[in-house]
Structures are given as C-alpha cells and as structure tokens.
Amino acid sequence: MKNRSVLVSGASIAGPTLAYWLSRYGFDVTVVERAPALRPGGQAVDFKGAVHRTVLERMGVYDEICRRSTGATDMVLVDAHGNERARISGDFTGGDVEILRGDLAAILYEAGAGHCAYRFGDSISTLRETEGGIEVEFENGPAGNFDLVFGADGIHSRVRRLAFGPDEHFVRHRGYYYAIAGEPPHREQSDGPRRRESYAHNDAGRLAVGSGAKAQQMYLFAAPEMHFTDEAEKRRVLTEKFTGMGWQVPEMLAELPVLDDFYLDALARVRMPSYVAGRVALVGDSAYGNTLAGFGTGLAVVGAYVLAGELAASEGEHIVAFARYDRIMRRYAKVGLGSSPGPFLAPKTTYGLWLRDRFLGSRWFGLMEKFAGDAKDDLDLSGYPAWEAR
Template sequence: MTRSVLISGGGIAGPSLAYWLGRSGYAVTVVEQAPALRSSGGSPVDFRGDQMDLLARMGIDDEIKAHQTGMGDQIVVDRTGRRVSTLPSALLSGEVEIERSDLARILYDRSKGVAEYRFDDAVTALAETPDGVEVAFARSPARRFDLVVGTDGPHSGVRRLAFGEETFFRHDLGLYVAGFRIPNDFGIVHGGVVYNEPGKFVMVNSGRDTTTALVTMIFASADRDDHRHSVEDQKRLIAGHFTGAGWRVPALLAALQDTPDLYFDSISQIRLARWSTGRIALVGDSAWCPGPGGSATGLAMLGAYTLAGELALAADNHVEAYQRYERVMREKAATSQRTAAWTVGTFLTPGTERGIRIRNALMRVASTRPLIAAFEWSSRRGGARTGTLTGYPLAGTHQPLPAPHAR
C-alpha cells in the first residue's frame, strides 16, 4: 500500500524531500502558501565539501553550476570608500553559489514529476489519529495523510500547530537583517562591497544578473518584536539604525524607501528538544534554523535526504526513522548553529571599532595567496560541516522512476 506524505513548504527542504520520497514510491503532496515560485532574485546560497556529493546524487550539480552567480571577492571599504581589506570568495561563496530562487526552481523541476504541488494554500489544523493525520487547509478540502513534515521555515506553521508557539523555541541573536534589490549603479560585476560600523554591516553585491545589486543590511537590536511591524515601520526602523552612517549608506537608505520587495527579519535560531511528535516531523529551518553563515541550505537538503533515507531503512516505521534521523542530524545542526552565531555576531558585525580593525587586518592576511589556497582546500574538504553522506537505499536520479501512484 502506498503511503501518503504531506510536506508543508515549497522552498528548498520541501522539494528536496519530495524528490527523494517521490522517487521511492510515496504519494507526496507539497503545499506552499506563496501563489507561485519566485521567478527571480533571492539571496545567494553556496555549497561546499560533501554537499557537492549530495547535489551530484540528485543529478542537479551541472545545472546549478550553469546558473551559479560567479561571485568573486568582497571588497571591504571604510566610510570614505577607501579599500581596507578583502573577503575572499572561497570564504563566503563556497565551491559554487546560486541565487535561492534559481535553486528553488531547479528543485521544483526535479520533484514535480513525483509530487503534487499546491500553491496559494496552507495548513490550518492538524489532528493525529491512530492511522494518520487529518489535515485542514486554508483553501483546499481536508485530507488524511500517513505522515506530515514541516519544511516551512523558521516561522513554521506546522511547528506552531504540532509543538507550540514560536516564542518557546526561538533564540534571538540580537541582530536583524534586511535585504532588497536596487539598480546596479555601483559598477559591481560578480563581486561586492562591504562596509561596517560598530554593530552594523552593509553589503552590496551583484552576481549572475549584473544589472541589479542585492543590498544586505544587518544591525544589532534588542527588540524581539521588530520583525512584526508593517513594511513601512520596518523601513523607518532600518533607516533609524543607519542614519548618519558613512560610505554610500545614505543613497541605499533612499533606495530602500522605494523598494517593493523588502525582506526583513530577526536573525534567530530555532532550538527544540525533539524534531518529531507522533507522525509529524520537522526538517530544515523549521527544525533548527542556524542563521547566516551556517550552511543552512545545504544542511536543509541533507536533512531531507537523511529523513527519506531513514524511512527507507526503517521499512516505513516512522517512529524509528524519525529517531534515527535526529541522531544523524542533531550534532550537525548544533555545529551549524554555533558557526552561524560566531559568523554573524563576531565576524560580520563586530561591535566596536577595534573589532572592525582586527577583523579587517585578519582579512588582509587571509587574502594572501597561501591562505586563499587554504580557504579553498578547507571549503572542499570540511567547510560544509555535513560529513560523508550515508548510503541510503534511495532511488537516485539515474535510476528509473517508481510506477506512478494513484493520487
């Protein structure tokens, strides 16, 4: 009998899990609250080390390389625009970097043949029964599924319904991030510029689409409710934190007022004692959410691969599979969280002028040829923090698809 799985979240972890489970014969449904896939843009994500093996197993490594940003070094400047150091591309961009929207489309294209997608809908209620989970939706009729997996990000609706309110599990790092696109008036081609003041970080870079530039602004704030404000409130808040800053920040703040696609959120981690309850499990940012610098995308895809693999090994005993999945992924997620907390809190946004000077001095040393080679070696060998992939009995991309299952 074919088992049915509902995956809530159509970003990265969801389609990855849909791919592996769908190819293994599960009846997979993916529900996504957005009306459609985002067609362009998105912050860049990178892969390195053993994550490259995972891309190859999915058969998407060549397509990702064909759409890579080609991002080079990031130039660090002072308030006058004078170059003071360099962040090597091997440190920030891994072995291959791709915009999130391009990756999401690739994963969707790979999985849509073995999964049913429902956009513009969301899970509104979960009720577990002895033989499944009764799921209510915002727009669709209620349905029963054998298993439910939440891959719907740090503000996961599935986690809220099955585990409790977000405030119980959210650990704020005391920082907020804003991202928006502007016309590329900086002349940046496959590179970027970084500017810091104490507790503030600004980066402008341009990758595959050199006609536009992505602006990222990070700042320290103790207000846990900043991300709940309206978009106009968020813009005023960002401007308030960066008013008076040097370099070309005033022009960026002017462009911020006109942007139609502002992303704004707290930089927070999700910490749960367990990632499953009954027939319901969590994968990716809904389960652990490391934050910037924690290889979150690769880790989410690894989590999807691991959960699908453990279900295959456990012969569909979901209780055993969920437990084994957690044992495999728990330390990897904890390491990723520690790395992200240091990266964003110490390396990207030093809290003092002295900290900025020390970071810049270290980067000047790191930009020498021997250390760049060391960064590249570390990126290939250990930078992914995922470890060697387990050889699960999963139908890979070069194996035939299972017989179509009834919807």
C-alpha cells in the same frame, strides 16, 4: 510500504528536495506552499564539499546548478571614503558553487514536480493526530488525511508551532537584524559565472552592502528583539538605523523606498530537543536554522535526503526512520548551529572592527575556512545509494 500518503509544508529548498526523494521512493506526496508561486530572486546561497555535491548529483541537479551559478563574490570592506580596509574572499562565503536562492528553488521544484502534487497559495491551519494518521485542515483548500506530515516551512515554521509549541520555546534571537532589498545581480549566461565584488561599509554595529544604482542592497545591524506591524514600519526602522552613516549609504537609503523584494527579519537560531514528534518531522530551517551562518542550504538538502532515505530503508515505518534521522542530523547539524555571523560582520565597537579586519588577513582565518569545509563532509552517505535504485 506503510505510511504512503505524506504532506510537505514549504516549497523553498528543503521541501522540494524531500518531495523529490519521497516520490521517488514510492510515497504519494503533496506539497503545500503559502506563496502563490515559487519565489524568485533572493540572496545567493551555496554548497561546499563532497557531501553536498553527492546529494545534488544523485538528485540529478548538480550540473544545472553549476550552469546557473553566479560565481564567487568577494566582499570588499571599505571606509567612509571608499578605500579598501579588508576583504572577505568569495571562496569562503560562496563555497564551491553559488546560486541565487530563487534559481535553486526552481531547479529543485522542476526535478520532482511531475511526480508530486503542489498546492500553492495555501497553508496548514490545524493538525490533529489520530491512531492511523494526521487530519490536516488548510487555510483555503479542503481538509485531508495523511500518514505523515513534514515541516519544511522555514525558521518561523507553522508546522513546528502546531506540533511542537510556540516559537519562543525554540527560536533564539541573536541580537541582530538583516534586510535585503532590490533584485539580485544579473546572471550572465553567455560567459558563465564570473568572480564579482560587492562593497560594504561598517561602523560599530552596522553593515551596509551595495554594488551600484538600483542593485540589491543588504543591511545588518545590532538591535534587541523588535516586533513590526507591517513592511512600511520595517522600512522606516531600517532607514532610522542607518541614517548618518557614511560612504554610499545616504544614496542607498534614498533609493530604498522604490526597491521591491524587501525583506527584514532577525538573525535567529532554532534549537530543538528533537526534530520529530509523533507522525511529524521537521527538516531544513524549521529544524536547524541559523540565519546567514552559511550552512543552511546544504543542511536543508542533506537533511531532506537523509530523512527520505531512512523512511525508504524502514519501509515507511516512521518510528524507526524518525529516530535514525533525528540521531544523524542532530550530530551533523552542529556544523551550522554555532556562532552567529552578526558579531563578525558587524562588530558592536570600533575596536571590534579593527580586530575583525586584522583577523581577515591572518593565517587563523585560513584555518577557520579549512575547519568549516571539513565539518561539512563529516557524514557517511555510503548506505543510501542502494535505496536510490528502488
């Protein structure tokens, strides 16, 4: 098989999944991750439909994901006095199985770590394509030569910048920012997943989500594109944006300075004319990311499976495999590249809030749920099981 030595950048969701399948198909796989270790915690992510489940079952991780699942969480939208005004069902937001991002990353890593080389605390600094491969230099470790390089390093992908061009060519700000602070809710192993509720309060252009003292907080707010210097400035801006809001928001803001695991970023969408360039291919959020749209995790896992499968089918002939991967995923990824969740979760006007609440209780919302589920299953995986046995 040609193109045996490959480098994967990113060890979150798409990266470990791609590494697992490539190593299973006989490639020599190295994964580089800039974080010093796997990142725990994070928000809940989900899978929904037969296509997602098929890939996870073939990888042998579906049962463990179910065992460590959080259960569905209904979002209860309340007014300034805590009275329920609308509800978003966890069956819609959480899919068939929901799990914390950190738990999922650990499961995917453990599935393939014994057959791949992982380099934590490092990242790619330069890529130089040659006639027979790619010369790669790293920030900390020794340089190396690889046949292929894969960017699975998120919506602000360094591999994409090096191989395709700067972020501004491909990443589109959606007019909103979101923030997460604090540890995720405790998962109760003994009782299995339970249905939970989180509580959220809106006013025009702002949404605050919390579920009690020292619990994980989430914020969403409308704002033009901003540039931050450090985390302290991000916390200051977030506090300013939500000062004066009712419900429990003042108490949440008072607690914010002592909460760890803080993250703030723009809602953004990646639009690529192609996911491949020479000997480089993008997968997951680096290729078709759309923040908080609800499809990213499934797309990452399915895209990694398709990319590895096409390479195996072509005996490592990357030109053929990359063309097929690009064509398949450009069609399938459309399910996750539609509208932004910002205007739906945090409408910018009081009238918009009223319309959103009415819509949540209507039959049209049920039709939207059905369409989303059908779209996630619009992919034929029947050709891939034969390659799994190699």
